[in-house]
Amino acid sequence: MKRNFLIILFVMMGLGAIAQVQRPISVRSDDQPFTDKAQAYIDSLRLLKDSILVRKVSKVRHEYKFRRDGLRLFMPLTYYDNVAESLFTRDRKENPIHSELMHLYLTRPDLVEGTDRMVQQQQTKLNDIKTPIHHDVTLVEKVAERPIEPVTAPVEIMVTRPNFWTFSGDYSLQFLQNYVSGNWYKGGESNYSALASLVMQANYNNKQKVKWENRLELKYGLQSSRSDSLHSFKSTEDLIRLTSKLGLQATKRWYYTVQFIGNTQFSHSYRSNDPKIYSAFAAPLNLNLSIGMDYSVDWLDHRLKGNFHLAPLAYNMKYTRMLELTNRLGMEDGRHFLHDFGSEFTVDLEWNLMEMLTWKTRLYGYSTYKRTELEWENTFTFRFNRYISSQVFIYPRFDDGVSRDNHYAFWQFKEFGSIGFQYSF
Incomplete structure (x- = not known):
């Protein structure tokens, strides 16, 4: 066994010297061919693998170290510090591979390409990380996924013609009954009364410049x-009255306005x-046409609404179909018409005094150089519920174009109170 080991050792030393040479070596013509040398080199490596590297020994560490040191002979020549330490220390151990490497260091230093320290610097050592890496994982709530929205969705578009008209109305039917016995200590008489009222409005407003307001008032008691x-x-x-007003916006609240008012009554009085x-009906019939400006009112948090109409130029026509009423109406005898020019103003307001109490007022004035008319209508409405209400109507009037009364002069006055049905839409 000892003899075989020495033979193998000399073979390894010869092969190691050949493996460390990297530069091409000149070959004489009388040498054996290159293929024969290559084949001999391959056979030597296979023999070394079978006899030493793959041979199992009892101790795994010794086998691994032996294989690792043996691989140094077949790698580019590198200077290893442990080679000199194993050979020149006092507790040295015989290692044929280290001896061969030391022989190469001494005889052929030009073949040494680097050191083991340089090789270690070019490698990444896993054992450099002494402290294990710890990841702090923070748990968060899973965010709800957003629903996938379609790229396109069918949309039905219907274009309608704008409607600038608004319609409203107010109906009421009021009753009053009074009974007095024949022996009542203060006297008086029993009576019954009823009052029906209808107010209808149709207004046009295009929200830009034009506004047209129409109101028809019908009352009969x-x-x-x-x-x-x-x-x-x-x-x-007894009243039939139509008010129509066409306005062109000047500012936010002011309008240039043309106003028409016509009124008469239903039956004989x-x-x-x-x-x-x-x-009677058409006796008289009053028609008034005026040109001026309107001011829209919206005060007290929308509780007081209405408008003021101021017309420096107005035309008034009074007609009667009964000639016997001409003197009483302030007209010339035998004439059905009275034409005059003057100035006119109209104030229409509605004030919600309380949730159930409303005050509507209309102040109308017309003046010429010869006569003046002034009317002030006041209606106080107290609603008990949606359908039942009570009304108080106060109506003072001044007209100096008629005959003077000995007691009231040119003033006239009318008042009544009632309770009954009322409906608005």
């Missing part, structure tokens, strides 16, 4: 009393126990 032996019923309220007719 009846009364019966035992003291009147000529008439079973007499009218207490009488006094108690008097057969004389005091007024």
Whole structure:
């Protein structure tokens, strides 16, 4: 065994010297061919693998170290510090591979390409990381996934023609009954009365420049009393009035306006126990056309609304179909028409005094150089619920174009109170 080991050792030393040479070596013509040398080199490596590197020994560490040191002979020549330490220390151990490497260091230093320290610097050592890497993982709530929205969705678009018209109305039917016995200590008489009212409005506003307002007012009231032996019923309220106003916006609140007002009544009007007719349909008929400006009112947090109409130029026509009423109406005898020019103003306001109490007022004035008309209508409405309400109507009037009364002069006054049905839309 000892003899075989020495033979193998000399073979390894010869092969190691050949493996460390990297530069091409000149070959004489009388040498054996290059292929034979290459084949001999391959056979030597296979023999070394079978006899030494793959041979198993009892100790795994010794086998691994032996293989690692043997591989140095077949790698580029590198200077290893442990080679000199193993050979020149006092506790040295015989290692044929280290001896061969030391022989090469001494005889052929030109073949040494580097040191083991340079090789270690070019490598990444896993054992350099002494402290294990610890990752701090923070748990968060899973965010709800957003629903996938379609790229395109069908949309149906319907273009409608804008409607600039608004319609509204107010209906009311009021009743009043009064009974007095024949022996009542203060006297008086029993009577019944009823009042029907209809107000309809149709307004146009294109939200830009043009505004057209139309209002039709119809009122009719009846009364019966035992003291009147000529008439079973007499009218207490009789009105047909149309107001139309066309405006062109000047500023936010002001409009250039043309206003038309026409009014008459439904039936004949009488006094108690008097057969004389005091007024009738188209007797009189008043038509008023004016040019001026309007101011829109929206005050007290939208609780007070309405408008002011101021017209420095106005035309008024009064007509009567009954010539016997001309003197009473302030017209010339035998003439059906009265034409005059002047100035006019109209104030229409509605004020919600409380949740259930409303005050509507209309102040109308017309003046010429010869006569003046002034009317002030006030209606206080108290709503008990949506359908039941009570009304108080106060109506003072001034007209110096008629005959003067000895007691009231040119003033006229009308008032009534009622309770009944009322509906608005």
